[in-house]
Amino acid sequence: MTLTIALDGMGGDHAPGIVVDGAAIALGRAPDLRFVLYGDEAKLGPLLAARPELAAATAVHHTPDFVPGDAKPSVALRQGRNTSMRLAINAVKDGEAAAAVSAGNTGALMGMAKFVLKTLPGIDRPAISSVMPGRSKPVVVLDLGANVDCTAEHLFQFAVMGEVFARVILGVAKPRVALLNVGTEEGKGDDVVRGAAAMLRDSGLPIDFKGFVEGTDVTEGVADVVVTDGFTGNVALKIAEGTATMFTAALRDAIVKGGLRAKLGYLIAKPAFQVLKDRFDPRRYNGAMFLGLSGVVVKSHGGTDALGFSAAIGVAADLVAKRTNERITEEMRGVQPTVAEAAQAVAS
Amino acid sequence: MTLTIALDGMGGDHAPGIVVDGAAIALGRAPDLRFVLYGDEAKLGPLLAARPELAAATAVHHTPDFVPGDAKPSVALRQGRNTSMRLAINAVKDGEAAAAVSAGNTGALMGMAKFVLKTLPGIDRPAISSVMPGRSKPVVVLDLGANVDCTAEHLFQFAVMGEVFARVILGVAKPRVALLNVGTEEGKGDDVVRGAAAMLRDSGLPIDFKGFVEGTDVTEGVADVVVTDGFTGNVALKIAEGTATMFTAALRDAIVKGGLRAKLGYLIAKPAFQVLKDRFDPRRYNGAMFLGLSGVVVKSHGGTDALGFSAAIGVAADLVAKRTNERITEEMRGVQPTVAEAAQAVAS
Numbered sequence: 001m002t003l004t005i006a007l008d009g010m011g012g013d014h015a016p017g018i019v020v021d022g023a024a025i026a027l028g029r030a031p032d033l034r035f036v037l038y039g040d041e042a043k044l045g046p047l048l049a050a051r052p053e054l055a056a057a058t059a060v061h062h063t064p065d066f067v068p069g070d071a072k073p074s075v076a077l078r079q080g081r082n083t084s085m086r087l088a089i090n091a092v093k094d095g096e097a098a099a100a101v102s103a104g105n106t107g108a109l110m111g112m113a114k115f116v117l118k119t120l121p122g123i124d125r126p127a128i129s130s131v132m133p134g135r136s137k138p139v140v141v142l143d144l145g146a147n148v149d150c151t152a153e154h155l156f157q158f159a160v161m162g163e164v165f166a167r168v169i170l171g172v173a174k175p176r177v178a179l180l181n182v183g184t185e186e187g188k189g190d191d192v193v194r195g196a197a198a199m200l201r202d203s204g205l206p207i208d209f210k211g212f213v214e215g216t217d218v219t220e221g222v223a224d225v226v227v228t229d230g231f232t233g234n235v236a237l238k239i240a241e242g243t244a245t246m247f248t249a250a251l252r253d254a255i256v257k258g259g260l261r262a263k264l265g266y267l268i269a270k271p272a273f274q275v276l277k278d279r280f281d282p283r284r285y286n287g288a289m290f291l292g293l294s295g296v297v298v299k300s301h302g303g304t305d306a307l308g309f310s311a312a313i314g315v316a317a318d319l320v321a322k323r324t325n326e327r328i329t330e331e332m333r334g335v336q337p338t339v340a341e342a343a344q345a346v347a348s
Numbered sequence: 349m350t351l352t353i354a355l356d357g358m359g360g361d362h363a364p365g366i367v368v369d370g371a372a373i374a375l376g377r378a379p380d381l382r383f384v385l386y387g388d389e390a391k392l393g394p395l396l397a398a399r400p401e402l403a404a405a406t407a408v409h410h411t412p413d414f415v416p417g418d419a420k421p422s423v424a425l426r427q428g429r430n431t432s433m434r435l436a437i438n439a440v441k442d443g444e445a446a447a448a449v450s451a452g453n454t455g456a457l458m459g460m461a462k463f464v465l466k467t468l469p470g471i472d473r474p475a476i477s478s479v480m481p482g483r484s485k486p487v488v489v490l491d492l493g494a495n496v497d498c499t500a501e502h503l504f505q506f507a508v509m510g511e512v513f514a515r516v517i518l519g520v521a522k523p524r525v526a527l528l529n530v531g532t533e534e535g536k537g538d539d540v541v542r543g544a545a546a547m548l549r550d551s552g553l554p555i556d557f558k559g560f561v562e563g564t565d566v567t568e569g570v571a572d573v574v575v576t577d578g579f580t581g582n583v584a585l586k587i588a589e590g591t592a593t594m595f596t597a598a599l600r601d602a603i604v605k606g607g608l609r610a611k612l613g614y615l616i617a618k619p620a621f622q623v624l625k626d627r628f629d630p631r632r633y634n635g636a637m638f639l640g641l642s643g644v645v646v647k648s649h650g651g652t653d654a655l656g657f658s659a660a661i662g663v664a665a666d667l668v669a670k671r672t673n674e675r676i677t678e679e680m681r682g683v684q685p686t687v688a689e690a691a692q693a694v695a696s
Contacts (some may be wrong), residue, residue, distance in 0.1 A: 096636065105601030149538050182583065185420075189579070214582075214586050215588075216587075216589050218587060219587075219593065220594075230580060233582050234563070235562075235576070237563065239587045240588070241563070242565070243587075243588045244591055245567065251599075254621065254624040254627075255617065255620055257623070261617065262620035264613075265612075266619070268610075269606065269614055279598060
């Protein structure tokens with residue numbers, strides 16, 4: 001069965017090259033994929049001409065207009081009706097594509113996706129979710145920045161969505177779900193996290209809720225799904241990135257400044273370093289899912305290369321094939337009426 | 349001139365050994381130090397007997413009662429009037445010591461310190477501040493967990509305190525101050541960070557305010573002082589710790605699993621690895637300052653060794669010697685009346 005994915009050909013630092021090359025890699029892995037590609041035909045044409053197999057699987061829509069990387073989301077939403085990003089999302093809404101993938105402006109993509117696709121039944125706010133490297137296995141973390149202000153109800157919904165994602169897409173049989181907090185004891189944190197904890201305990205859903213975790217527990221793998229508000233989640237993700245970058249740079253520094261002896265040792269141990277590098281290769285974790293939308297939208301890292309973009313396409317295809325959104329909707333239907341009422345009371 | 353520091357002899361995973369040994373190291377570096385040591389004399393006596401120079405500089409107060417590491421701060425505050433931690437803080441209040449240092453329960457220490465010492469004029473809430481490793485130099489970050497809910501006014505006060513700390517203690521001539529946010533653009537974040545940004549711009553204080561920074565900017569060293577609420581700051585600090593730990597473990601793993609060749613390379617390059625290890629040695633960054641109190645209190649990491657504890661004593665001595673609290677008070681007096689009024693309006 002073919003599966004069609006809409007691609008924003010103009011989003012990302014290295015578009016359209018990485019979009020076309022990424023699609024070619026994805027097609028090589030999954031020959032049933034089909035693409036609808038939005039972007040400047042003058043640029044896309046030659047790239048596709050060099051890849052006849054991809055060209056045969058791709059419909060190009062000439063779309064010269066695009067969302068700049070630094071555009072204000074509100075402006076992009078108002079003025080970007082004919083951009084490659086917007087038309088890729090529209091394709092999902094109109095049923096021409098099963099999912100959309102873009103490496104463009106995150107805020108604009110989320111704003112447009114929310115406006116065009118709306119949220120799933122039972123979900124008030126979509127969340128940005130991604131997979132962070134953990135000590136023994138990857139950890140699903142959400143929200144990573146879509147919602148700077150969250151209520152307990154929002155966090156509860158994020159937890160339900162993250163649990164489904166870990167189960168359905170990552171294949172974790174019984175995902176352990178936790179709320180990110182400043183300590184693990186019950187009374188820790190603010191009203192929002194404590195309220196969300198109460199809702200998760202009383203939901204009646206078969207979620208393996210582990211309570212609160214601290215920052216150090218995330219990489220330790222104490223939970224498979226870590227839930228937080230978009231402010232904290234965004235800072236946490238970027239602090240982790242920054243620390244990893246600093247560490248890698250410091251390692252390089254130590255080797256370079258360590259003189260001949262350090263360089264020799266490094267060369268000898270190089271295969272081991274390569275294993276380490278591959279393990280934390282950000283392209284393995286590329287693709288932030290916009291969970292909670294009535295439609296599948298995946299955001300690739302703006303600075304990604306073709307391999308990373310192909311991973312984001314793979315994630316999108318997987319989300320569709322495994323009916324992730326349908327499962328989230330079913331799960332939300334199972335929430336205990338008392339919790340639903342409490343949520344209503346909190347929301348109003 | 350001598351400077352007396354009150355020590356909680358019973359706080360920390362490895363107390364009282366690391367407290368006594370840490371004090372001995374600190375005394376070796378600064379022979380003018382004097383100590384008032386609170387704790388169980390039966391345990392402290394033999395340790396001091398083995399260190400006659402330290403014993404001569406130390407007054408021991410037999411205090412069998414102590415705050416357990418897992419005590420609830422509110423319980424410790426109510427029931428811990430005769431604990432080694434509380435008496436060390438009382439010594440600062442009563443003028444018997446210029447500062448207190450403890451490796452015990454952070455929440456209890458902050459709760460007691462706030463209750464006993466109160467805050468400095470112009471400061472509503474004390475903040476936990478520490479120094480995180482950055483790519484080229486350390487970065488002052490606050491609040492790291494004292495206040496999970498913060499107003500714009502609180503963040504503003506934290507910024508003033510952090511700036512004074514970086515200038516006075518770290519010797520940064522003109523510290524660059526920034527607010528941690530989900531993006532660098534002016535409209536990003538919630539009302540709290542945007543409000544704090546407006547106050548910092550309009551304060552009239554000679555602070556080099558750089559606006560917003562993201563998580564990745566912290567380690568990059570875009571600012572010397574990074575200000576955030578205690579929830580986000582606590583998560584950020586622990587995510588950075590967790591990522592560093594994971595990276596170190598992965599490096600070790602890669603060497604061990606890389607077989608003989610990797611081990612040989614490692615052995616040859618070992619001096620370079622040692623440089624790396626020393627650079628990120630958490631003991632170099634030990635000592636979380638409780639800024640904003642009418643008195644100097646420093647929290648050492650609970651799992652610290654003697655070297656780390658001696659660093660915390662050094663920080664406390666430095667805070668006193670450089671009149672940090674007096675300088676914070678002077679700075680707050682210089683805040684523009686309009687900003688002070690706005691703050692008042694926000695607070696009420």
